[in-house]
Amino acid sequence: MTNSFEAQILSVETSDxxxxxxxxxxxxxxxxxxxxxxxxxxxxxxxxGMTKYYLEVGPGGDGAYNCINSVLFSKxxxxxxxxxxxxxxxxxxxxxxxxxxxxxxxxKLRTSLAKIFATEPNVNFTAQ
Numbered sequence: 001m002t003n004s005f006e007a008q009i010l011s012v013e014t015s016d017x018x019x020x021x022x023x024x025x026x027x028x029x030x031x032x033x034x035x036x037x038x039x040x041x042x043x044x045x046x047x048x049g050m051t052k053y054y055l056e057v058g059p060g061g062d063g064a065y066n067c068i069n070s071v072l073f074s075k076x077x078x079x080x081x082x083x084x085x086x087x088x089x090x091x092x093x094x095x096x097x098x099x100x101x102x103x104x105x106x107x108k109l110r111t112s113l114a115k116i117f118a119t120e121p122n123v124n125f126t127a128q
Contacts (some may be wrong), residue, residue, distance in 0.1 A: 004096035005031035005056065012108050022113045023078070023097050032058040033080075033095060037116040053116050053123075055080075057090050065088040070124040073113055075106055083122070 007023035014020070014030055017039065024032040034056040041050060050065060056063035067086030072079040080095040087093050099107065117125035 001092040002094050002096055003031075003090065003092040007032075007097050007099040010099070010101055010105050010109060012112050018114060019115065021109065021116070023099065029058055032056075033097065034058075034063075035113075035116055037112075051122075052118060053120060055086070057095065060090060062089060066122070068117075068120075068123050070126070071113060073110055073125070073127045075128075076100065078109075078113075084111070 005025045008026055009022070009024040011020070011022040011024075019037040020067075021035045023033060024030075035054055036054040036056075039052065041052060051066040053068070054063055054065050055067055064086060067082055067089055068080055069083040069086070070081045072081075076098060078095075078097045078099075080097075081094070082090060082093055113125060114127065117123045
């Protein structure tokens with residue numbers, strides 16, 4: 001099963017050393033995803049199963065760590081393939097977000113995604 005929407009809104013910001021990337025269908029947040037990335041984790045965090053990234057999917061606001069198998073980024077589409085824990089959490093096997101952002105926003109999104117997944121050994125990030 002696939003969860004898909006067309007994002008009209010992109011937000012990329014940093015708060016308290018946490019990179020936050022959000023894509024939303026509209027300003028009512030009918031459908032959205034938020035990726036949060038924290039550079040450092042403690043041993044306690046790792047023991048709890050946390051990863052440097054956290055994915056939240058709306059409208060329900062469900063979220064999980066260590067839930068992504070791969071991310072494919074292109075100029076018009078982001079496809080997130082979930083791993084087994086992601087499938088169980090979000091009740092779908094992939095998230096497909098289409099968009100039409102300008103070049104500056106695309107660069108911001110691509111750079112942020114590359115940073116988030118660069119050091120995640122269990123996530124394959126591909127940018128086309």
